[in-house]
Amino acid sequence: MTAPTSTRTAADAGAVAVRIRDLAVSFATDAGAVRAVDGVDLTVRPGEVLAVVGESGSGKTVTAKTILGLLPENATARGAVVLANKAGTAEHDVVSLSASQLRRVRGTDVAMVFQEPSAALNPVYTVGWQIAEGLRAHGKVSKAEGRRRAIEILGRVGIPDPDERVDHYPHQFSGGQKQRIIIAMALVLDPGLIVADEPTTALDVTVQAEILDLLRRVRDEFGTAIVLITHNMGVVADLADTVAVMYQGKVVEQAPVGELFAAPQDDYTRRLLGSVPRIGEARARTAERAAARPAGWAEAEPVVAARGLEITYPGRFRTPGFRAVQGVDLTIRPGEVLGLVGESGSGKSTIGRAIAGLTKVTGGSLQVLGTEMHGVRPRELRPVRPRIGFVFQDPASSFNPLLTIADCVAEPLVVHGRARDVGAARARVDELLEAVQLPRAYGDRFPHELSGGQxxxxxxxxxxxLDPELLVADEPTSALDVSVQARVLDLFAELQAELGFACLFISHDLAVVDLLADRIAVLYRGRLVEEGTGEQVLGSPSDPYTQRLLASLPVPDPVAQAARRVELERLRALD
Amino acid sequence: MSSAVSAPKASAPRRPSLWSRLPVVRQLRQSVGLQRGMLVAGLVVTAAFVLTAVFAPLLAPYGYSQLRDLDGAFGAQQSPSADHLLGTTVGGYDVLSRVIWGSQTAALVIVVAIVASIFLGILIGLVSGYFGGWIDRVLVVVCDAIYSFPSLLLAILAAIVISGGQSDLWGGILAAALSITVVFIPQYFRVVRSEVVRIKGEAFIDSARVIGTPHLRIMVRHVLRNSTRTLPLIVTLNASEAVLTLAGLGFLGFGIEPTAAAEWGYDLNKAIADVSSGIWWTALFPGLAIVLSVLGITLVGESLNDLADPRLRSRRLSKQVAGRVEQTSVAAPTVPGGVVTDELTLPGEASQLDTLEGEDRS
Structure with a gap:
């Protein structure tokens, strides 16, 4: 099709899907040029899965986008990204290709799978049309032929009844199915390489396991090489053949997956692996805490007691409401950490918000610090407010961007009359900042000047x-990098031990919850399916959903993960 | 810990001075290339307009309603000459003086119209967006209804109601300004309301509610200050619309009497008959004044709009790969029990990198 920019004999370096040589990329920003990638060398062989891991800002996505020539306008790239076609007969240097040459390479030689499947599909066209569009862009294909090939590829990525569903629109598919369709779109031109940028990050753990299976099949059945961008070490252990660890724009270590996990060479890799939470790590600490409880603790008045809790979101204009939580019973005793786990849409955040009085309780009973939340009036809620603390998920939006850190921290003190103004509260603010291990000087900064972890x-x-008796933490670490998460969780555990507040810790990550919680409650579609200590729930789960959830969670260890995969297969066969 | 705190990283980054954080000034420093050219051109034209308005009594050779000087009457429709640089109108006024004095009227109308509409618009936008419910629905419907009227028709109606169509300087200015206000309030309402609705969904409003902050304090301290971001843009665009509406009113005969103040629309109206008889100076200069003032203000507004959007904002692109790699979270090993000195991002750049990476783990 295109005139190859360089032709090499296969003997030169063996068969190679893509070879990146000394790649450097910088971006023009308001604050001057910023270098995102700095001298990266990577090689991917046909049929190999290369995982690129690193924290946000390490340059892994920019590297991946360079392979497709998808850099934004304000980027400048240097170096070579030599891309071979699947047959290995032609090679192109993507960095120096013109726009029209790039268009011909994309789709046929390299394709991309995006992070957010709902955003990557056009909602006004059928999925069949969207798959065939790739075919049409690379040659004349009749309507019937396009449809036939769309049906074929949909069947191969595991969409049931492909000849019927080919005419469906994206909103008629679930998130996992949408991601399968995106993969089908990438595969339809049979490229030699697929770049998958966080392909499972937006999906629930159980769905993630299915997509990882599919990607493995893509490698085995289609012989496609995959560049997998991820921050999840469990995903790496599950799927990758080789791993490249990126840090500050450089590849600090590249090794086969087994070697990397067994004997990491680079200091940064070791730290990264060390900060990945693993199930069962904190059992001893939990047992110690349980032993230290005073007698009669179990009979003490609970901080939170829900009986048959129901929360329904009102529907619009006579449509029935959406029942987010139904018939949930749970208790949190003083000084206890309850971990609440579940997939997105399971109602876990709704329960947290209801406890803090942000969402109305519509049925059953919810006692928080002795106040019944069902039908509570705002006036009655006021004295309860200072006794509850809330940590939000998104560190980017939970601060007023116009107030300094000291203003933000002083706000509760001022509102509840503990301090006249911010100046008077400053001593307490400094104390609090030191308690969370931040320098006092940070009080004068603005939120955007701090990193996510800070x-x-x-x-x-x-x-x-306000020294609350109850803290509700709604996914406090899920927007953070693993390494930062580890330290925030440590701090959290330390403060909890020191101050002794009760806590509802909400997360979708079983390993994180296990690290902190005394007891774990598992939510599934608004119902509580299992509750008990970490040892009971994660050690020997009794509910089939919990079993599946646990088996789907990829562990950051390639050997153990292979064993879990077998176990997951067995569970799926039972269903 | 003390050693870590005294490290240079812990010192607060130098805050830009107040001057460079002002709207317009900040954008001017931020802009490059064509966008900067547009903004500078707009600012120059607008500054010329404002200065002319302020110093009109000094700049204009004659008064706006002056028909004669010591040498006798000016005479009607005199062509440009040394005495009358831009000639005289059919009514016998000096064109140059009318154009210069007219800028004063236009500037006054802009100020009155914006001051009158901005406070009410922001107030009802804030209340409507924050509380929602039926108040919100009613206000939105009313504003939509006002939108659906041709604005000039509404302005004419308001002008008749306020002053019976004709009046003196302040009566005329108020009539024009307030009639424009009716059209502007829905615009401020819409912009502020949509910002408030967006901000209401942010987690920091939830966090204020969780600690039991009263509504008034949330509205003033958290919502209002964050929802005024697009106002400079709307103000500039409305300013140019105010000039046009005033000129339109004057042109249709609902403006200000020539003896009360100079007004470009009125002069244009009276110059209609002149155009066909080859007298070009009576129509050209007031028309040019309208076009230039509107163009200047619109250029400023459009540039502000482009610069406010990071996707439209152009930046200096380097030919070579340049810059340094930003520090990300895990640079140094953790100091046990010490402060976290290893997490440092420079203002602005962190968010930039975040968008590049496009990683959202929610």
Whole structure:
């Protein structure tokens, strides 16, 4: 099709899907040029899965986008990205290709799978049309032929009844199915390489396991090489053949997956692996805490007691409401950490918000610190407010961007009359900042001048400002990098032990919850399916959903993960 | 810990001075290339307009309603000459003086119209967006209804109601300004309301509610200050619309009497008959004044709009790969029990990198 920019004999370096040589990319920003990728060398062989891992800002996505020539306008690239076609007969240097040459390479030689499947599909066209569009872009294909091939590829990525569903629109598919369709779109021209940028990050754990299976099949059946961008070490252990660890724009280590996990060479890799939470790590600490409880603790008045709790979101104009939580019973006793796990849409955040009085309770009973939340009036809620702290998920949006950190932390003190103004509260604010291990000087900064991890620390400081008896933490670490998450969780555990507040810790990550919680409650579609200590729930789960959830969770260890995969297969066969 | 705190990283980054954080000034420093050219051109034209308005009594050779000087009457429709640089109108006024004095009227109308509409618009936008419910629905419907009227028709109606169609300087200015206000309030309402609705969904409003902050404090301290971001843009665009509406009113005969103040629309109206008889100066200069003032203000507004959007904002693109790699979260090993010195991002750049990476783990 295109005139190859360079032709090499296969003997030169063996068969190679893509070879990146000394790649450097910089971006023009308001604050001057910023270098995102700095001298990266990578090689992917046909039929190999290369995982590129690293924290946000390490340059892994920019590297991946360079392979497709998808850099934004304000980027400047240097170096070579030599891309071979699947047959290995032609090679192109993507960095120096013109726009029209790039268009011909995309789709046929390299394709992309995006992070957010709902955003990557056009809602006004059928999925069949969208798959055939790739075919049409690379040659004349009749309507019938396009449809036939769309049906074929949909069947191969595991969409049931493909000849019927080919005419469906994206909103008629679930998130996991949408991601399968995106993969089908990438595969339809049979490219030699697929770049998958966080393909499972937006999906629930159980769906993630299915997509990882599919990607493995893509490698085995289609012989496609995959560049997998991810921050999840479990996903790496599950799927990758080789791993490249990126840090600050450089590849610090590249090794086969087994070798990397067994004997990491680079210091950064070791730290990264060390900060990945693993199930069962904190059993001893939990047992210690349980042993230290005073007698009669179990009979003490619970901080939170829900009986048959129901929460329904009102529907619009006579449509029935959406029942987010139904018939949930749970208790949190003083000084206890209850971990609440579930997939997206399971109602876990709704329960947290209801406890804090942000969402109306519509049925059953919810006692928080002795106040019945069902039908509570705002006036009655006021005295309860200062006794509850709340840590939000998104560190980026949980602070007023126009107030300094000190203003934000002082806000609860001022509102509840503990301090006249911010100046008077400053001593307490400094104390709180030190408690969350931030320098006092940070009080004069603005939220955007802090990193995500630092902001979550401040969020914790603000929640603890009034010495609450109960803290609700709604996915406090899920927006953070693993390494940062590890330290925020440590801090959290330390403060909890020191101040002794009760806590509802909400997360979708079983390993994170296991690290902190005394007891774990598992939610599934608004119902509580299992509750007990970490050892009971994660050690020997009794509910089939919990079993599946646990088996789907990829562990950051390639050997153990292979064993779990077999176990998951067995569970699926039972269904 | 003390050693870590005293490290240079812990010192707060130097805050830009107040001057460079002002709207317009900040954008001017931020802009490059064509966008900067547009903004500078707009600012120059607008500054000329404002200065002319302020110093009109000094700049204009004659008064706006002056028909004669010591040498006698000016005479009607005199062509440009040394005495009358831009000639005289059919009514016998000096064109140059009318154009210069007219800028004063236009500037006054802009100020009155914006001051009158901005406060009410922001107030009802804030209340409507924050509380929602039926108040919100009613206000939105009313504003939509006002939108559906041709704005000039509404302005004419308001002008008749306020002053019976004709009046003196302040009566005329108020009539024009307030009639424009009716059209502007829905615009401020819409912009502020949509910002408030967006901000209401942000987690920091939830966090204010969780600690039991009263509504008034949330509205003033958290919502209002964050929802005024697009106002400079709307103000500039409305300013140019105010000039046009005033000129339109004057042109249709609902403006200000020539003896009360100079007004470009009125002069244009009276110049209609002149155009066909080859007298070009009576129509050209007031028309040019309208076009230039509107163009200047619109250029400023459009540039502000482009610069406010990071996707439209152009930046200096380097030919070579340049810059340094930003520090991300895990640079140094953790100091046990110490402060976290290893997490440092520079203002602005962190968010930039976040968008590049496009990683959202929610």
């Amino acid at each position: 902001r979550q620390r401040v969020s914790l400081a603000r929640a603890l400002a």
